[in-house]
Amino acid sequence: MEFEHAVRQRRMVRSFTSEPVPVETVDEICDLARRAPTAGNTAGMDFLVLEGAGTAAYWDVTLAAERRDGFAWPGLLTAPVLVVVWANLGGYLRRYREPDKDHTGLGAGAKAWPVPYWFVDGGAAVMTMLLAAQDRGLGASFFGMFDHEPAVRRRFGVPPDRRGVGTVALGHPAADDRPSNSTRRGRPPLDQVLHRSHWRTARAPGRLAGRIEMAPDFAETPEGLIEDFEADA
Numbered sequence: 001m002e003f004e005h006a007v008r009q010r011r012m013v014r015s016f017t018s019e020p021v022p023v024e025t026v027d028e029i030c031d032l033a034r035r036a037p038t039a040g041n042t043a044g045m046d047f048l049v050l051e052g053a054g055t056a057a058y059w060d061v062t063l064a065a066e067r068r069d070g071f072a073w074p075g076l077l078t079a080p081v082l083v084v085v086w087a088n089l090g091g092y093l094r095r096y097r098e099p100d101k102d103h104t105g106l107g108a109g110a111k112a113w114p115v116p117y118w119f120v121d122g123g124a125a126v127m128t129m130l131l132a133a134q135d136r137g138l139g140a141s142f143f144g145m146f147d148h149e150p151a152v153r154r155r156f157g158v159p160p161d162r163r164g165v166g167t168v169a170l171g172h173p174a175a176d177d178r179p180s181n182s183t184r185r186g187r188p189p190l191d192q193v194l195h196r197s198h199w200r201t202a203r204a205p206g207r208l209a210g211r212i213e214m215a216p217d218f219a220e221t222p223e224g225l226i227e228d229f230e231a232d233a
């Protein structure tokens, strides 16, 4: 598949058939993901692949039985493969204590990093997986673990220096797959997000293709929200 076609066609798939994905295909997808760039070439991603009883155990610890009836994406639970992506925070800190990186001071601890590159790199690895799945005619989606991360860590024996990036579901899209409400926001046109040479003044919210209401621009963020965010950081 052409790269541009894969990027344009990719969508988060949240309902899967039970058709299995060959183990070699899962390995290929993870092998491509480990080639995604990482800060200092830390190579700081691990991939926990779950199939069969493993996916059932994942859902047991992240989606309690009593919440399943009301769950918006029941078809997600049939995904034959879940890949939980873990960033090796300890590895990043050790890498940035090596002689060529020590001057950055980033080896001092996670708080020394203005941007947590382990999550930046995690995003690059996840995107590589999503595109690799698309390229192989599979469906895939990404979702976070939120406060279930400690339970997933315990259940699957993940070391304490790893940080959860999130989970990629892989499989064959089911006929009842539907887009999430978020997709109704559409994507802003290029000229709204591309700032050549200097930041341009935000445009008033408009309508795209006659149906999509554009999200309010950053300039309309409720007062205090950005300051609160900075104070928390």
Ligand SMILES: Cc1cc2nc3c(=O)[nH]c(=O)nc-3n(C[C@H](O)[C@H](O)[C@H](O)COP(=O)(O)O)c2cc1C
Pocket: 010, 011, 012, 013, 014, 142, 143, 144, 179, 180, 182, 183
């Ligand atoms: C960091 C991140 C977290 C996301 N978390 C969820 C999630 O928890 N549940 C969900 O249904 N979709 C989640 N999504 C999917 C987005 O809603 C989706 O990518 C977006 O609406 C655009 O749709 P598309 O990817 O199908 O083009 C997440 C996407 C990203 C990048």
